Amino acid sequence: MTADPDLTRFSINQMTVTQLSLPELVDACGESGIRNVGLWREPVQAYGVGAAARLVREAGLTVTTLCRGGFLTATGSERRAAALADNRRAVEEAATLGTDTLVLVCGGLPSGDRDLHGARERVADALAELGPYAEGHGVRLAVEPLHPMYAADRCVVSTLAQALDLAERFPARQVGVTVDTYHVWWDDRAPEQIARAGAGGRIHTFQLADWTTPLPAGVLTGRGQIGDGAIDMREWKGCVEAAGYTGAIEVELFNEELWARDGREVLAETARRFVEHVLR
């Protein structure tokens, strides 16, 4: 199948169809007219970073993001050094894959720690080291605010305002933000923060997932298929576009029910939902 014009800006994040191997995903994208993929480090490493880069390049696919670096909140010099080294490798992997965007999930509170502000400052310290390194590789860091329900154990950066407070300490070509509907939809300040991010050229990627309830235990794998939940996708698309964003729109779902189904079917469904609930 040739590329579908409706899907020009659609990108499928690899995690949405984690049941597909990388070659299966690349094949299925070709069959469905999908031109863009967001990749994850673990399956790419398992396949081989160089081999993965060749596979997607030869298929004519664009890699919109690499997910994910981050986890920058550790205390202790050894742990911090290990985190920085791992993030430098992530930058190198992004460059090898030909994507200009590395998504960062910044990390939660260390065990027993109750100082969110201090943890956010350690993220800033790490960005100061990683930003120039990323720029040297043609890669931009995209700090992703995660929903406040992850503040303790996954990401101390909970709002776009906080993410921009961090990013704006650095040049936009080094550090910007990820706008993901799942994480920001509840926040009445998010539209003004998207405008702020756009004005600064800092919307480095735009991701979609819908909000469905009840949330599953651990709250990691309950991201809803587009159209199934409470989020007005067109409104958020309009919001990032009004802020000047013209890039890919990546659908990233972590969802046990989708993972239990045939991956190609889920891929085709996700593309249809994108056209129906985001474009139309």
Add this chain to the structure above:
Amino acid sequence: MTADPDLTRFSINQMTVTQLSLPELVDACGESGIRNVGLWREPVQAYGVGAAARLVREAGLTVTTLCRGGFLTATGSERRAAALADNRRAVEEAATLGTDTLVLVCGGLPSGDRDLHGARERVADALAELGPYAEGHGVRLAVEPLHPMYAADRCVVSTLAQALDLAERFPARQVGVTVDTYHVWWDDRAPEQIARAGAGGRIHTFQLADWTTPLPAGVLTGRGQIGDGAIDMREWKGCVEAAGYTGAIEVELFNEELWARDGREVLAETARRFVEHVLR
């Protein structure tokens, strides 16, 4: 046992020890030197509102809050009228129990609705009707912002800033806010909003629960015992006190593990944790 001076401001919310019947709770408070209770409508109604009022009054207990009214986001005149009627009953119950504070959980999005702003405006419309009614009964409405993870299905008011934007349309003697650590701890704007609430005389109650992970399925019953989680309780107590709050501090935990234990033991533990992690 006589009242414990350390527990002068401590209030036990009935839901923390839901395994105790109302008479058991009242007895146990007497044994533990606890002077204040926060009550819930359902167990109070089951016991009889008038009988409950006599029971707590004769035991010398102060009722710090009644939980809860709210669920004011329905569309359709019949549902809205039913919600308002139920909230008027809640006001009357609060007055009968002798508490001046009715906590409001405002309600989520109606099924299929994606308009958070519209739902919040329906809450404002309802407050305009309920505020004067409450004032006429000597009761203040305490709008409780719930953690953003409840925005779709439980409460469209997700931050103290949003709660105050609603409350400030009305006199403080009619509408204020509930500050609950569980719901606001992640929010770097919460301290400035607590100051705003205090300046307006709108901190109508202060509640505590700790944040522990992983969250359980449905995310309703994972509120941690004080000291077990990520929240710095002394800091939040200092924050509300700096804003002028001198009232009771209510511990409200929804926690399956605590509910499975002996209620008197949990009550005593909660009082000890309050002294250790909040006062000292």
